[in-house]
Amino acid sequence: MASNEVLLHVEHLSQHFGSLKAVNDVSFDVMKGEVFGLVGESGCGKTTTGRSIIKLYDITGGDIYYKGIRIGAGLLAYKQAIAQAKATYKAKVEELKAQNPVDQAALAACRREMQDTIAEQKAKIKAAKHDQECCDKEYSAKLIAQLKEKYQPLFESASEDELPALKRDYKNALRVAKKTKLVTQIQMIFQDPIASLDPRMTVREIIAEGLIIQGERDKEKINEKVYEVLEMVGLVREHASRYPHEFSGGQRQRIGVARAIIMKPELIIADEPVSALDVSIQAQVINLLNELRDQLGLTIIFIAHDLSVVKYFSDRIGVMYFGKMVELAPSDELFLNPLHPYTRSLLSAIPLPDPAYEKERKRIVYNPLVEHDYSTDQPTMREVKPGHFVYCNEAEYQRYLDVLK
Ligand SMILES: Nc1ncnc2c1ncn2[C@@H]1O[C@H](COP(=O)(O)OP(=O)(O)O)[C@@H](O)[C@H]1O
Ligand SMILES: [Mg+2]
Structure with a gap:
């Protein structure tokens, strides 16, 4: 059953294919022993999320941790920080050069600041590449050390007759550990x-x-x-x-x-x-x-395109729309208090074996342009209730809090 131990930690995961943001800044945890349902219509990025986790891609951005070990690391945020530092520097230089006399000391300070940022981000890129490539090697090194520890005393106490079979087992186990x-x-x-x-x-x-x-x-x-x-x-x-x-x-x-x-x-x-x-x-x-x-x-x-399949099976459910996670909550809570309009639309698509309900059931169509005004205030993932997260801006957040009251 579900525990409090985080098995998989996905943070700001992005996977872009050219200009297509198949997965765009998605974060979630999976606890050891739970069934985590990942739901959303075809093309929203569910498979891409799964394939990113099993390392079929070098991810574009974000971090993936398995048992606390970083197994996937994208470079997007670091590259953006470098570009940002360069742009800031350029703007500052223009500003300073417009003055007379030019403040050479300030100019030098700006340049140093940019160089520091770039060096810092480059170190992060190096670490990300290292983790992405070497997590397997480090893991198998750990397994090999464990095998040595296990077999050493066995070799010492084994008789002449037992030794060849033991050595064979050890060699076999070692080969597997090396490739694990x-x-x-x-x-x-x-x-x-x-x-x-x-x-x-x-x-x-x-x-x-x-x-x-x-x-x-x-x-x-x-x-x-x-x-x-x-x-x-x-x-x-x-x-x-x-x-x-x-x-x-x-x-x-x-x-x-x-x-x-x-x-x-x-x-x-x-x-x-x-x-x-x-x-x-x-x-x-x-x-x-x-x-x-x-x-x-x-x-x-457990990935599915409709909620009915995951309803009874999942401990928690994450709802994806167009490369984004839009709502995440324990299963019961999601069905009891669906807040994001896309979740509500998915729910409205589930038929129930109840003629009266079916007669009344109306499919809610989700139209993001009508539902949200993100022209000034951008949405982020916010916790509306312990464990219940919705992708919303401040006004929506306040509204959701009211709904929950
Ligand atoms: N290897 C790929 N190259 C280019 N585009 C891809 C690739 N894989 C998936 N996509 C695109 O990314 C989006 C998300 O796809 P996918 O993760 O398969 O969605 P889902 O599993 O939710 O149906 C889709 O628009 C799909 O066409
Ligand atoms: Mg799929």
Whole structure:
């Protein structure tokens, strides 16, 4: 269950593709053991957020921390600070040079100030690049040190006969540790179970791929693990030698889940894992994820395009609109007190099995230009109630506080 320990900390995350700001300054935490729902219409940046977290991109801006270790760091803020320092300097120089006589001392001071800022930001850029590239190396160095500590006393106390097997185990474990990446602790399950499984590979090969990349070569061990995860996801070991096309959509998604959990992840990013499935199958896959969550102590980021899917499953929900997080709250609270007009519009789209309600239900259409006047006062993420955040400006904030009263 959810704890007070922050597992993933995403701060000011931006991912731009040219001029397209797919994710634009998004911040949130994911607590160990919780299911965090990430919701918003198609194209709002949910998948990009997930892919940024598992390091499929060098992010444009912001920081991503996993267990307190910075695994992703963008350079945007630093580059902007440098540009800002240069612009400030230029303006100051023009101002000073307009005076007669020119104050040379002030000019020199301005220049030093700019140079200091640039040096400071460049140091941050260097640190960001280092963290982005080296977090895996540092993590595997830690694992290797732990292995040495574990095996040293075993070697000392082992008999002549035991030694060769022990050495073999140690070498194997060492190889795996060398290749283990911090980010393998974060696994992603993809929306389309057909496109994400290679049709030429057997289920065994698909599921074992991550282990093999990680350096595991012990065939027996690999097989054992494949069988174990197949059973955990409700399939059987006989399925290992078959190909993806021999399975139904729901079963294919189970294969996708098996492929993720074989890596012993702590965090799973499930990217619309049931959107491509029949409604009757959706609940089964969600139940499976729920069971695995309890059994393995998983933390899950569950991405969906509509709120009905995440409602019962998520502890907290973040609502995204056009690259921004617009509302974030515990699940119950979000459904009880939806404040941002976009959240309200998403809620109005959920049908309920209640004829009277359905007769009255009106879809609210969200039109940002009508809803907000951000011409003078810009919006930021504000906490309207402990744990409940809304992207709003001061006037809206006051209004939301009134609504909550
Ligand atoms: N690799 C990419 N290159 C360029 N644009 C992209 C790329 N990936 C996503 N986008 C664009 O970024 C926006 C957000 O996409 P995405 O994160 O897939 O949204 P969602 O998962 O919420 O549907 C979309 O406009 C999409 O077209
Ligand atoms: Mg997507």
